[in-house]
Amino acid sequence: MTSSAHTRDLILDSAEALVLRDGAASLTLERVAREAGLSKGGVLYHFASKAQIVQGLVERLIRHFEADLGQYLRKTDTRPGRRTRAFVRASLEGSWDRKTGVRSHGLEIFAALMAALATAPESLVPLQQRYARWQREMERDGLEPARATVVRLACDGLWFSELLGFGSLSPRRRATVVQEILRLASQDEAGVSRKAGRA
Amino acid sequence: MTSSAHTRDLILDSAEALVLRDGAASLTLERVAREAGLSKGGVLYHFASKAQIVQGLVERLIRHFEADLGQYLRKTDTRPGRRTRAFVRASLEGSWDRKTGVRSHGLEIFAALMAALATAPESLVPLQQRYARWQREMERDGLEPARATVVRLACDGLWFSELLGFGSLSPRRRATVVQEILRLASQDEAGVSRKAGRA
DNA sequence: ATTACTGTACCGTCCGGACGGTATAGCCGT
DNA sequence: ACGGCTATACCGTCCGGACGGTACAGTAAT
Numbered sequence: 083m084t085s086s087a088h089t090r091d092l093i094l095d096s097a098e099a100l101v102l103r104d105g106a107a108s109l110t111l112e113r114v115a116r117e118a119g120l121s122k123g124g125v126l127y128h129f130a131s132k133a134q135i136v137q138g139l140v141e142r143l144i145r146h147f148e149a150d151l152g153q154y155l156r157k158t159d160t161r162p163g164r165r166t167r168a169f170v171r172a173s174l175e176g177s178w179d180r181k182t183g184v185r186s187h188g189l190e191i192f193a194a195l196m197a198a199l200a201t202a203p204e205s206l207v208p209l210q211q212r213y214a215r216w217q218r219e220m221e222r223d224g225l226e227p228a229r230a231t232v233v234r235l236a237c238d239g240l241w242f243s244e245l246l247g248f249g250s251l252s253p254r255r256r257a258t259v260v261q262e263i264l265r266l267a268s269q270d271e272a273g274v275s276r277k278a279g280r281a
Numbered sequence: 282m283t284s285s286a287h288t289r290d291l292i293l294d295s296a297e298a299l300v301l302r303d304g305a306a307s308l309t310l311e312r313v314a315r316e317a318g319l320s321k322g323g324v325l326y327h328f329a330s331k332a333q334i335v336q337g338l339v340e341r342l343i344r345h346f347e348a349d350l351g352q353y354l355r356k357t358d359t360r361p362g363r364r365t366r367a368f369v370r371a372s373l374e375g376s377w378d379r380k381t382g383v384r385s386h387g388l389e390i391f392a393a394l395m396a397a398l399a400t401a402p403e404s405l406v407p408l409q410q411r412y413a414r415w416q417r418e419m420e421r422d423g424l425e426p427a428r429a430t431v432v433r434l435a436c437d438g439l440w441f442s443e444l445l446g447f448g449s450l451s452p453r454r455r456a457t458v459v460q461e462i463l464r465l466a467s468q469d470e471a472g473v474s475r476k477a478g479r480a
Numbered sequence: 481a482t483t484a485c486t487g488t489a490c491c492g493t494c495c496g497g498a499c500g501g502t503a504t505a506g507c508c509g510t
Numbered sequence: 511a512c513g514g515c516t517a518t519a520c521c522g523t524c525c526g527g528a529c530g531g532t533a534c535a536g537t538a539a540t
Contacts, residue, residue: 086518105402106305110495121521123499128519132496195445200399203304210446217448228461231450235458236431238447239438246394247409248437249416251430259434262427266465285484309529320486321531327484331530 090128093118094138098193106200109136133202139194140205144212147172147187162224166233166267169216173237174260188241225267233267289327292317293337297392305399308335332401338393339404343411346371346386361423365432365466368415372436373459387440424466432466 096117101109111132115125129135154168173187198206220234221227240259244250251259295316300308310331314324328334353367372386397405419433420426439458443449450458 089519106399111497112495122497123522124520126497130497196398199395200305206445213442213447214449217450226461227454228457231454231458232435232461232465234448235438235442236435237438238442239434239436242441243412243434243437246405248412249433250413251416255426255430258427259430262425262431266431288484310531311529320488322487322534323485325531329531 086128089118089120090138091142093120093125093128093135094142097135097139097197098190101193101197102189106196109197109201133205136194136197136202137205139197140209143187143190143194144208146190148212150187161268163230163267163269165223166220166225166230167264169220169234170237170260170263170267173241174263186241188245191241192245225269229266229269233263236263236266285327288317288319289337290341292319292324292327292334293341296334296338296396297389300392300396301388305395308396308400332404335393335396335401336404338396339408342386342389342393343407345389347411349386360467362429362466362468364422365419365424365429366463368419368433369436369459369462369466372440373462385440387444390440391444424468428465428468432462435462435465 093114097109097114100113100117104113109132111122111125114135115122118125125135129138150172151168154171155165157168159167194209195206217231217234220230223230225233240256240263242248292313296308296313299312299316303312308331310321310324313334314321317324324334328337349371350367353370354364356367358366393408394405416430416433419429422429424432439455439462441447
């Protein structure tokens with residue numbers, strides 16, 4: 083019990099780093115073990131199979147992201163669209179520092195995603211369920227649903243494109259893009275009614 | 282030479298179908314061969330290695346998408362933002378039917394992407410280069426660059442989320458979302474102008 | 481004769497997973 | 511305070527199987 087939770091986290095960190103550095107195909111028990119400074123047997127003691135490591139990755143990512151989301155949500159923003167804005171911030175600014183510096187959720191999602199798609203697609207189900215929930219929440223967030231959805235999609239597109247190197251942006255441009263996304267998530271005026279509009 | 286190009290396409294189709302149906306991990310030479318109704322030797326006659334199949338997938342996808350993009354671009358839209366709108370349409374409505382019905386570029390990109398990430402990440406380079414180019418073109422398209430970029434990202438986010446089942450939308454909602462994206466790509470100036478109604 | 485394959489056999493490598501063993505630490509009755 | 515027992519946390523090895531790739535002999539149509 084003493085170090086169990088710690089070692090599990092260490093193994094997941096190693097798996098994550100491995101996928102990010104060497105690609106999803108490099109996610110093997112032996113490599114994870116070496117990265118974590120354990121033996122293969124040691125890794126299998128904590129996770130009974132490779133699929134369970136991937137599952138662990140997905141579940142941990144959900145925990146981290148929801149924690150971050152909650153944090154952003156608590157920050158005294160009461161105008162309509164607050165959930166959507168919290169999602170934007172958690173997606174794009176969100177960090178969860180493990181001893182050193184910053185790590186975006188994008189990296190975490192990406193690693194889990196690649197790992198899951200390459201070895202155990204069914205372990206994405208919990209993440210899909212969360213996404214469905216987030217989507218529902220953002221649709222009832224005071225913004226026009228289509229608008230909120232576009233904002234959500236732009237966030238997904240951003241971290242995803244960044245990680246794949248698809249039309250990557252300069253830091254300067256990225257900042258203005260994030261601003262624009264937040265602006266679209268703040269639009270109460272014009273196009274969106276705030277009085278009679280919604281029943 | 283005559284049937285060579287045809288068989289190459291058949292092999293690529295099979296690889297694509299395989300990835301889409303059974304996941305990237307199932308992309309093996311033997312399975313591709315069986316899917317295509319060839320022998321392993323026959324497949325290797327056309328593609329010297331598995332990596333070359335993946336490369337072929339990426340290259341063909343680029344050809345298809347650019348052809349579609351060109352088509353949409355030719356359609357007498359001369360207002361600022363035409364390239365951006367063409368990109369939206371090619372991404373989200375774009376189809377390239379091979380005998381039957383419709384196939385979105387999303388599917389094609391996704392298959393190539395998964396295959397590449399799982400087995401030969403370096404074969405994504407050509408696609409990354411194209412994306413960089415499209416990004417540059419859309420930034421000089423008459424729209425505010427940050428706006429055009431958000432539109433681009435929302436497109437990427439949409440097909441990507443759809444294929445992964447992340448917060449998927451009803452057909453009805455999807456339609457309004459696409460409309461909203463196009464609306465954002467039509468905005469010449471003045472932040473958000475107006476209008477909730479449609480023609 | 482060339483092109484476009486089929487079919488079979490084979491090699492070296494790597495992988496997931498099972499298994500047996502080990503070191504350590506803690507509790508328990510005496 | 512001792513020996514006995516158990517649980518935790520690993521290590522190292524082994525194995526069956528799959529995969530990428532090679533080689534090569536044969537075939538059928540052009």
